Amino acid sequence: MKVDGTYKKKGGNENQEISVAKLRLNHNDFIMLKFKEITKTFKTDLTAQAFKALDQVSFEIPEGSMVGFLGANGAGKTTSIKIIMDFIRADSGSMEFSPKLGSTRSEIFKKIGFLPERPYFYPNLTGREFLYFLGGLSELRKSEIEQNMTKWAPRFKIDHALNRPLKTYSKGMLQRIGFLSTILHDPEFVILDEPISGLDPIGRKELKDVIVEIHRAGKTVFFSSHIVSDIEEICDRVIFLQNGKLVYDGGVQALLDSHEKKDYLVKIMGHDFTPATKHHSLVKLAGNITTFLIHRNEKDELLKEILEKKADLIGLELIKPTLEEIFYHIRSN
Amino acid sequence: MLNKLFLISFYTFKEIFKSKVLLITLFIGIALMVITYVATEFTYGTPEKVALDFGLGMLSFSSLGISLFLGATLLPNEINSRTVYTVISRPVPRWVFILGKVLGLSAILFINVFILSVMTLACSSLLGGEINAMTILAIVFNCLESILLLLVVVFLSLFLNTTLSTVVSLFILILGHAIKETQTTTFVKERVYLNTLLEFYHMVLPGFYKLNLKDFVIYKQTLDGTYLLSSFAYGTFYSLFLLFMIIFIFNKKNLD
Numbered sequence: 001m002k003v004d005g006t007y008k009k010k011g012g013n014e015n016q017e018i019s020v021a022k023l024r025l026n027h028n029d030f031i032m033l034k035f036k037e038i039t040k041t042f043k044t045d046l047t048a049q050a051f052k053a054l055d056q057v058s059f060e061i062p063e064g065s066m067v068g069f070l071g072a073n074g075a076g077k078t079t080s081i082k083i084i085m086d087f088i089r090a091d092s093g094s095m096e097f098s099p100k101l102g103s104t105r106s107e108i109f110k111k112i113g114f115l116p117e118r119p120y121f122y123p124n125l126t127g128r129e130f131l132y133f134l135g136g137l138s139e140l141r142k143s144e145i146e147q148n149m150t151k152w153a154p155r156f157k158i159d160h161a162l163n164r165p166l167k168t169y170s171k172g173m174l175q176r177i178g179f180l181s182t183i184l185h186d187p188e189f190v191i192l193d194e195p196i197s198g199l200d201p202i203g204r205k206e207l208k209d210v211i212v213e214i215h216r217a218g219k220t221v222f223f224s225s226h227i228v229s230d231i232e233e234i235c236d237r238v239i240f241l242q243n244g245k246l247v248y249d250g251g252v253q254a255l256l257d258s259h260e261k262k263d264y265l266v267k268i269m270g271h272d273f274t275p276a277t278k279h280h281s282l283v284k285l286a287g288n289i290t291t292f293l294i295h296r297n298e299k300d301e302l303l304k305e306i307l308e309k310k311a312d313l314i315g316l317e318l319i320k321p322t323l324e325e326i327f328y329h330i331r332s333n
Numbered sequence: 334m335l336n337k338l339f340l341i342s343f344y345t346f347k348e349i350f351k352s353k354v355l356l357i358t359l360f361i362g363i364a365l366m367v368i369t370y371v372a373t374e375f376t377y378g379t380p381e382k383v384a385l386d387f388g389l390g391m392l393s394f395s396s397l398g399i400s401l402f403l404g405a406t407l408l409p410n411e412i413n414s415r416t417v418y419t420v421i422s423r424p425v426p427r428w429v430f431i432l433g434k435v436l437g438l439s440a441i442l443f444i445n446v447f448i449l450s451v452m453t454l455a456c457s458s459l460l461g462g463e464i465n466a467m468t469i470l471a472i473v474f475n476c477l478e479s480i481l482l483l484l485v486v487v488f489l490s491l492f493l494n495t496t497l498s499t500v501v502s503l504f505i506l507i508l509g510h511a512i513k514e515t516q517t518t519t520f521v522k523e524r525v526y527l528n529t530l531l532e533f534y535h536m537v538l539p540g541f542y543k544l545n546l547k548d549f550v551i552y553k554q555t556l557d558g559t560y561l562l563s564s565f566a567y568g569t570f571y572s573l574f575l576l577f578m579i580i581f582i583f584n585k586k587n588l589d
Contacts, residue, residue, distance in 0.1 A: 114419075117415070
């Protein structure tokens with residue numbers, strides 16, 4: 001229903017609404033999606049106790065950003081995405097889409113591209129028929145579908161298989177044609193649920209390259225994954241869920257910086273040099289190289305000592321944890 | 334919106350058509366011709382009646398079978414394979430999706446009925462039978478019966494799993510045909526509570542017997558226009574009511 005120029009949707013649960021409002025972050029970015037205090041419980045059967053899949057989860061997706069949605073299996077990522085896509089209704093909370101997407105459900109969903117997790121599609125349709133079908137539903141003309149198919153199919157390496165039934169496609173090919181169908185209508189907001197799981201390393205690299213290309217073209221990309229390194233590699237923001245609760249929502253770099261250790265790894269040629277600094281530890285002696293771990297505050301003192309003793313310094317590196325290490329650290333705590 | 338409805342119906346039809354389900358129709362059609370040929374050798378005086386009887390029976394059996402088994406998997410398959418997400422994540426309202434799916438499957442039913450009707454009528458005519466309005470009406474009513482059963486099974490598949498929705502629908506179909514005869518038995522007539530129960534069932538669940546004109550055609554019995562009209566209206570309105578309920582529930586349903 002249309003209320004005061006904004007699209008508001010009330011589902012089975014009256015507490016949930018999807019509305020469009022002009023939103024701004026403090027740093028003057030437009031918000032593509034605001035997910036506000038969403039709670040969702042599931043009940044497997046009448047006698048079973050309700051299971052809380054999402055507990056008061058709130059986050060924002062800035063326009064033009066590449067946001068990674070991180071969490072272990074069962075953390076609530078797919079449930080959140082299903083609520084965003086209006087497949088299921090939240091028990092409470094609300095959602096707001098950017099007015100840039102439109103003011104009605106139809107306008108908004110016309111500018112969203114969504115790829116579900118492990119899609120199977122219609123086995124007896126050919127790849128070409130499948131793309132014509134979905135392109136038509138996205139209100140593309142036949143010529144536009146053909147044009148976009150010609151542009152993207154070779155990139156996804158499925159141009160040779162477009163006339164084959166989808167049941168003859170491999171898992172990777174299905175993922176690639178699914179991805180093609182997601183971006184066929186040139187959406188402003190791309191939502192991907194585990195898009196690169198199940199692909200071989202080359203397929204993953206190719207798909208990540210396309211995701212980066214779409215993002216560079218100014219599209220907002222929101223993609224869930226439990227593969228931390230992929231998110232660290234291509235995302236500028238990360239939303240981290242654990243057991244249905246929000247653990248982190250912010251920049252990837254900020255998260256890495258906040259967990260940065262204050263130590264340096266120092267590599268010296270030979271085994272004769274022993275630092276006079278108090279806070280150091282020998283990490284390893286490998287070949288003819290001695291490696292020390294030294295506190296940041298003592299770095300200058302050590303460098304001075306190396307120069308004085310004319311030791312052969314071959315490496316000095318600030319230790320930075322990976323997002324994966326932080327992820328496991330947060331999980332284990 | 335009509336364009337999207339057409340697209341969903343068309344590709345639903347294409348997907349089912351390519352699954353070679355209509356091979357069953359072809360098989361039944363060939364069997365019909367063989368049996369008709371054999372019947373001419375063994376029946377005395379009425380081979381056209383045998384052809385018509387067998388043809389209409391097979392037509393009913395195959396279209397009800399398609400409704401039952403394809404209808405039960407129409408929605409659960411979409412949800413299990415997540416294809417429904419691919420469609421309704423586009424600017425497509427849920428009612429368009431579900432109506433498109435039902436129309437696509439209905440088109441398969443119509444083709445099945447059309448092929449078998451043509452073959453039945455051709456065989457019967459070749460053996461000297463005549464094609465009258467009652468025969469055509471029986472075929473039209475068979476279509477309506479199949480669509481009604483399709484809607485019953487789709488409705489049940491919104492709550493039950495595939496096996497249960499198939500079994501319960503089959504049960505409703507058999508009862509829907511048997512209820513009229515059952516109510517006329519002395520056993521039921523003598524028991525008021527049983528009669529009331531059947532009356533209640535009759536009011537709520539579909540009376541499929543109203544849409545079965547096969548016996549009237551075979552035995553050349555006449556039916557008055559009021560009965561035909563009321564039966565047709567009953568089937569149509571019951572189907573529309575079920576369709577409305579399916580759309581209403583599917584709009585509210587959590588697709589998880």
